[in-house]
Amino acid sequence: MILEVRGLVRAFGERRVLDRLDLTIAPGEFVALLGRSGSGKSTLLRALAGLDPGVARLPARRAVMFQEPRLMPWKTVLENVALGLRRDDAREAARAALAEMGLAGREDAWPAALSGGEAQRVALARALVRQPELLLLDEPFASLDALTRIRMHGLVADLWHRHRPAVLLVTHDVWEAVLLADRVLVLDGGRIAHEVRVEAPHPRRRSDASLAALETSLLARMGVEWN
Numbered sequence: 001m002i003l004e005v006r007g008l009v010r011a012f013g014e015r016r017v018l019d020r021l022d023l024t025i026a027p028g029e030f031v032a033l034l035g036r037s038g039s040g041k042s043t044l045l046r047a048l049a050g051l052d053p054g055v056a057r058l059p060a061r062r063a064v065m066f067q068e069p070r071l072m073p074w075k076t077v078l079e080n081v082a083l084g085l086r087r088d089d090a091r092e093a094a095r096a097a098l099a100e101m102g103l104a105g106r107e108d109a110w111p112a113a114l115s116g117g118e119a120q121r122v123a124l125a126r127a128l129v130r131q132p133e134l135l136l137l138d139e140p141f142a143s144l145d146a147l148t149r150i151r152m153h154g155l156v157a158d159l160w161h162r163h164r165p166a167v168l169l170v171t172h173d174v175w176e177a178v179l180l181a182d183r184v185l186v187l188d189g190g191r192i193a194h195e196v197r198v199e200a201p202h203p204r205r206r207s208d209a210s211l212a213a214l215e216t217s218l219l220a221r222m223g224v225e226w227n
């Protein structure tokens with residue numbers, strides 16, 4: 001296992017947001033994490049990113065990406081991607097990661113000049129260039145427009161097929177989870193309350209009836225029902 005967490009507890013004051021949560025992720029596995037707003041998804045991701053102390057057995061090479069790109073405005077795109085990389089070929093590696101994200105030629109741009117989708121691709125390049133064994137994504141496409149989001153789904157699927165990191169994608173978009181993941185988890189009551197494997201081969205399509213059925217049943221798990 002690339003990640004193994006047992007009995008994880010996180011509390012704010014009296015309230016246990018994560019309550020003896022267990023989670024394992026295999027190398028190269030794509031896991032999506034669903035849950036209502038406030039269910040503790042970001043709290044879990046922060047713990048797994050090593051941003052909080054106390055979680056054992058995290059892989060050394062991990063990268064995290066958030067809903068906002070979190071770029072340094074006073075550094076160029078290339079400098080942002082190469083930031084903190086301790087290798088001799090940092091700039092070349094950053095250049096290659098940007099090219100893979102379709103951003104060749106944008107290396108010298110300033111973050112302020114980027115569209116929302118471009119900025120998220122820079123953030124993804126910054127994660128990718130670290131060659132993570134575990135890639136943690138916290139609603140990375142939530143603030144993008146629908147068309148850009150669809151493009152990002154394709155990009156992430158390609159990236160995962162090429163590099164095969166283990167991925168934990170937090171999302172509240174049930175379709176996004178079903179489209180991309182091998183396994184979908186629902187966080188509720190501080191634990192993984194539900195888990196389902198997605199067997200459909202890639203590339204997955206909107207027209208796949210088994211995926212639509214899975215989407216409906218996951219929505220029901222999250223308390224959304226319609227006829």
Ligand SMILES: Nc1ncnc2c1ncn2[C@@H]1O[C@H](COP(=O)(O)OP(=O)(O)O)[C@@H](O)[C@H]1O
Nearest residue numbers: 012013017035036037038039040041042043044
């Ligand atoms: N630093 C903090 N201090 C106090 N409460 C927090 C803190 N971070 C998160 N919480 C609370 O923990 C709960 C889970 O938050 P979060 O993990 O951000 O949920 P999600 O990402 O699923 O929307 C929320 O009720 C939130 O208000």
Ligand SMILES: [Mg+2]
Nearest residue numbers: 041042043138
């Ligand atoms: Mg959150």
